[in-house]
Amino acid sequence: MSGKRSRPAAPGSGDGDAAAAGKKRLKREQRVEFSAALREPALKEKVALAWAHKEALSHDAIVLDPVPFPHCLIRNFIQSEDFLEGLQKELLCLDFHEKSNDLYKFKQSDDLKKRREPHIAALRKVLFEEFRAWLSDVVHVELEPTIDLSCAKYEYTDTLLCHDDELEGRRIAFILYLVPPWDESDGGTLDLFSTDDHLQPMQVVKSLVPSWNTLAFFEVSPVSFHQVAEVVSKGKCRLSVSGWFHGPSVARPAPSAELRLPLSPHIPHDHEILYDWINPIYLDMDSQAKIQEEFEERSEMLLKDFLKKEKFQLVCDALKKEDLRWSNRGPPNKRRYERADEESLPAVLRGCVELFHSEAMFLLLSNFTGLKLHFLAPEEDDDETGSEGEATAGMDPSQSSRGASSQEENGGRDRAQEHEGTSANQGDSKLGSRIPQCSSELRRWTRGCYTLVHDTQTTEFALDLMLFCGCEGWDADYGGFTSYIAKGEDEELLVVNPENNCLALVYRDRETLKFVKYINHYSLERTEASQEQTGFWDFCFVYYE
Numbered sequence: 349m350s351g352k353r354s355r356p357a358a359p360g361s362g363d364g365d366a367a368a369a370g371k372k373r374l375k376r377e378q379r380v381e382f383s384a385a386l387r388e389p390a391l392k393e394k395v396a397l398a399w400a401h402k403e404a405l406s407h408d409a410i411v412l413d414p415v416p417f418p419h420c421l422i423r424n425f426i427q428s429e430d431f432l433e434g435l436q437k438e439l440l441c442l443d444f445h446e447k448s449n450d451l452y453k454f455k456q457s458d459d460l461k462k463r464r465e466p467h468i469a470a471l472r473k474v475l476f477e478e479f480r481a482w483l484s485d486v487v488h489v490e491l492e493p494t495i496d497l498s499c500a501k502y503e504y505t506d507t508l509l510c511h512d513d514e515l516e517g518r519r520i521a522f523i524l525y526l527v528p529p530w531d532e533s534d535g536g537t538l539d540l541f542s543t544d545d546h547l548q549p550m551q552v553v554k555s556l557v558p559s560w561n562t563l564a565f566f567e568v569s570p571v572s573f574h575q576v577a578e579v580v581s582k583g584k585c586r587l588s589v590s591g592w593f594h595g596p597s598v599a600r601p602a603p604s605a606e607l608r609l610p611l612s613p614h615i616p617h618d619h620e621i622l623y624d625w626i627n628p629i630y631l632d633m634d635s636q637a638k639i640q641e642e643f644e645e646r647s648e649m650l651l652k653d654f655l656k657k658e659k660f661q662l663v664c665d666a667l668k669k670e671d672l673r674w675s676n677r678g679p680p681n682k683r684r685y686e687r688a689d690e691e692s693l694p695a696v697l698r699g700c701v702e703l704f705h706s707e708a709m710f711l712l713l714s715n716f717t718g719l720k721l722h723f724l725a726p727e728e729d730d731d732e733t734g735s736e737g738e739a740t741a742g743m744d745p746s747q748s749s750r751g752a753s754s755q756e757e758n759g760g761r762d763r764a765q766e767h768e769g770t771s772a773n774q775g776d777s778k779l780g781s782r783i784p785q786c787s788s789e790l791r792r793w794t795r796g797c798y799t800l801v802h803d804t805q806t807t808e809f810a811l812d813l814m815l816f817c818g819c820e821g822w823d824a825d826y827g828g829f830t831s832y833i834a835k836g837e838d839e840e841l842l843v844v845n846p847e848n849n850c851l852a853l854v855y856r857d858r859e860t861l862k863f864v865k866y867i868n869h870y871s872l873e874r875t876e877a878s879q880e881q882t883g884f885w886d887f888c889f890v891y892y893e
């Protein structure tokens with residue numbers, strides 16, 4: 349993602365506390381230096397050469413690795429241990445704000461740009477004056493004095509998912525870790541991703557374990573994909589001070605647009621399939637009319653106990669069988685979950701997929717939502733009520749069978765006749781380019797899965813359908829919920845929590861984006877409670893008029 353949302357910008361950095369700065373200091377001013385070894389001209393020269401030639405270099409004071417993208421670790425960055433302790437104390441006294449969206453969950457401090465605590469001020473100075481000069485020489489880029497600095501706390505279940513840091517002006521990212529003794533098994537590693545020929549991240553190829561007084565830095569570029577792995581130790585706090593040195597950006601090629609999932613029109617299937625699978629309360633025309641009324645009001649709907657009990661049980665049993673083949677869906681800067689390979693589906697799951705794909709379902713969904721997902725469904729602006737007072741619910745799916753041929757059987761139903769006429773008149777434009785279609789996936793959600801909002805995501809009018817399985821005892825704190833947000837904002841418009849045998853319908857417009865919240869380590873506690881059951885599944889269909 350080209351980083352507008354790569355990570356929260358340092359919080360409000362207003363200018364002008366010059367007056368305050370002029371006041372007499374209450375606390376003693378601090379001074380600090382960075383690693384003397386690093387400042388040795390001979391070592392500096394070596395690092396600069398290695399950086400320029402993209403060569404690895406290993407020294408007590410600094411390790412440089414050009415793979416998967418150039419990054420360095422500086423051990424013992426700050427010379428004075430007393431200073432670090434003072435700094436840590438000041439940082440922990442700051443106000444931290446819980447930040448949470450598709451990409452991250454962690455605590456961020458107030459902006460450090462203007463903080464006047466002596467250790468924070470001294471760190472800012474050494475970073476953005478002496479160290480910046482050193483770094484400019486080493487990477488051969490004139491880094492600007494712009495101060496971009498904040499403090500982050502990652503605790504149990506906190507994470508920052510795959511991103512590249514790219515945002516206007518950012519040239520070198522850096523992080524100074526102030527963590528207790530830390531092990532890879534605590535989580536919280538800084539993971540670096542390899543990239544493919546299209547500059548998309550592939551997999552984590554290197555994990556840097558944070559350690560006290562180590563500074564990591566890397567060049568921000570179209571391939572600098574990294575993440576902070578979820579912290580999985582309870583009671584451990586991964587404290588860091590991080591920011592960016594600004595400078596001329598590395599050229600970025602235009603992002604390649606993503607292919608969306610294949611779409612297909614309904615498959616011929618008459619209403620019998622509905623009666624086989626669906627709880628009969630939803631097949632009653634009056635309840636469809638009520639659902640439609642409410643859906644038109646709210647653009648969302650949860651239909652509980654949607655499948656017949658015995659069918660739902662069969663579906664759940666089949667999902668738990670091991671012979672299903674699942675494949676990972678990425679890339680990690682956009683999503684991570686598993687999708688069932690359709691070929692491997694046993695009959696019952698194939699049947700369920702067919703249900704959502706069926707012509708009868710397209711018509712039923714038209715009735716639930718008022719959308720025109722079937723040519724028999726009324727036009728959107730056609731809000732007349734029929735003589736039997738049930739017409740707002742459109743067509744009775746039990747009256748339609750196979751496309752046009754069903755019209756004969758529907759002889760008595762005026763609206764069907766009328767609308768067949770309409771679609772025939774509009775002819776090719778309706779039936780050609782604009783046939784209602786859908787995409788489908790059977791997905792498995794376990795710890796570590798998520799989807800992200802990203803720049804190449806298409807926004808469109810669409811009806812989302814999700815049917816959840818295997819989520820008894822699922823807690824919203826595990827993540828895994830689908831969040832709908834307004835484009836360009838983090839504000840949540842709607843959340844859909846996974847709930848067993850619940851059908852969620854959501855109509856979204858071009859200003860709405862959705863993501864599935866990262867499923868965290870806490871979700872594994874449920875696994876322990878309910879034996880081998882990990883995560884949950886959903887049938888996810890997206891319908892287009």
Ligand SMILES: O=C(O)CCC(=O)C(=O)O
Nearest residue numbers: 355513523538576588590
């Ligand atoms: O804390 C880290 O190791 C990396 C943080 C990071 O990637 C970021 O804040 O953008």
Ligand SMILES: [Fe+2]
Nearest residue numbers: 355512513574
């Ligand atoms: Fe980052």
